[in-house]
Amino acid sequence: MNLIKSTGTIGGLTLVSRVAGFAREMLMSRVMGASWQADAFFVAFRLPNTFRRLFGEGAFSAGFVPLYAQRLHGPGGNEDAKHFSEEVLAVFAPTLVLFTLVFEIIMSPFVFAISGYHQEKLALATLLTRLTFPYLILISLVSLFSGILNSLAKFTAAAFAPALLNLAMLSALIFVPVGGTTTAIALSIAVSLGGVLQLGLLLAACARAGIVLKWRKPKMTPGVRQFVRVVVPATLGAGVYQISAFIDTFFLTRIGTGAMSYFNYADRLNQLPLGVIGAALGTAILPQVSRHVGANEPDKAAHVQGQAAELAMLLCLPAALALAVSAFPLVSALFQGGRFHTEDAQLTALTLSIIVLGLPAYVLVKVLTPGFYARQDTATPVKVAVLVLVATVVLNFLLIPPFGIAGLASAIAICSWLNCIILYAILHRRGHFRIQGWLASRIARQLIAAAAMAAALVGIRMLLSGWFEGSVGHRMAGVLAIVGGGMAVYFPLVWILGGTDREELKVLLRRRRKYTDVG
Structure with missing residues (x-):
């Protein structure tokens, strides 16, 4: 499937950049601290x-x-x-x-x-x-x-x-x-x-x-x-x-x-799935949706968006839940050390665990907006953005004084969902994109698999709790156990439950290294 291949190319190479970015942030936290x-x-x-x-x-x-x-x-x-x-x-x-x-x-x-x-x-x-x-x-x-x-x-x-x-x-x-x-x-x-x-x-x-x-x-x-x-x-x-x-x-x-630093490091982890999944999908589907709209093939354009939404949730749901459940172990392993202390890691983890709750919505926005842009309708997203901005400002003033940086993270997550819901409602009303039964069924099954994965991650974290207070090596080993354990639970369950097209999942799991484009 071209969408899978294009998203894999973009997402795979974006992942290379994100890994380099993590190396940068890991060193920066230790050199610059908060x-x-x-x-x-x-x-x-x-x-x-x-x-x-x-x-x-x-x-x-x-x-x-x-x-x-x-x-x-x-x-x-x-x-x-x-x-x-x-x-x-x-x-x-x-x-x-x-x-x-x-x-x-x-x-x-x-x-x-x-x-x-x-x-x-x-x-x-x-x-x-x-x-x-x-x-x-x-x-x-x-x-x-x-x-x-x-x-x-x-x-x-x-x-x-x-x-x-x-x-x-x-x-x-x-x-x-x-x-x-x-x-x-x-x-x-x-x-x-x-x-x-x-x-x-x-x-x-x-x-x-x-x-x-x-x-x-x-x-x-x-x-x-x-x-x-x-x-x-x-x-x-x-x-x-x-x-x-x-x-x-x-x-x-x-x-x-320190607040700018805490938010930066939390957002660095949040941006990993955003860049690898969200930006890749948005970049890959815009030309395809534009081509189908230009050829007066609205059903095909909507189908591309539906496939993208399925793929987005397949990857985003486990990423969001894993980051929320395992925030402190991840932050501690990656950033704690040198001039970045345990207290800094705890505040960064709190910020991360809240902000990632809006991750699926943010990625879905990347899937929905091409439905407007392909029709050269950039005015509607502007109106929605204005409404979301007003909500963000109001929530910042309401939540930051009592909750500090946690309040700011909450405002971001809430407004990400508000943006997503409004954009989908408009596309639905216009008949440009609607969640079909097959898509709703697959997302529901993905949610079941993601919930099981989250429970497994809590168990792994409790079992290895001492590792995340030890040396850097122990903390990194604990993170690898969490990542591996989460994948070992989620993807087989998605496969068994039918949470995605099995042939498309095979393409994802092969991790092909040969790309059709080397330009």
């Missing part, structure tokens, strides 16, 4: 990444990929699609440069407004953010070239590119392990260098695919105007989500020293 310098770096790293999600992964992909795919499969073919890409690049690149320059100038008051930092901490956070912010230009251009390659069903380079950023940051930690301000500066420089490496990889991959874009004079051509009409609502919608991220940062920096 210090105020670590908090300042995480603010500096979070800001360009927030704008990256706004301009690159969110709005740009939503607007560019369907329009590029239409031209690619239209009468003009490759030449028309390439010409469209050049026109968009001519306008997109100067806009990014101008945006970055403006923020470099106003960085100090901007960081102050977001973080509330003062004096030495504000000065360091401002310096670090100025060093990391050029990453926005580089990674947004990476999104353009990734969109081209994904439309050509060449997923490898784009999926592997994030690993280069992680390797660059890991190198900074290895060669500058002194901690404090010095290591924070080295990490910030490595972020921008990682962006250079990523862009270089994507340019080389496009060249191998026969796509070499020429620089043109910026001009509002009909194609660019069409792109802008689609992308502006998507930008506004993504902007709502990123405002929510800024609000999270606002509260985290005021909860107290």
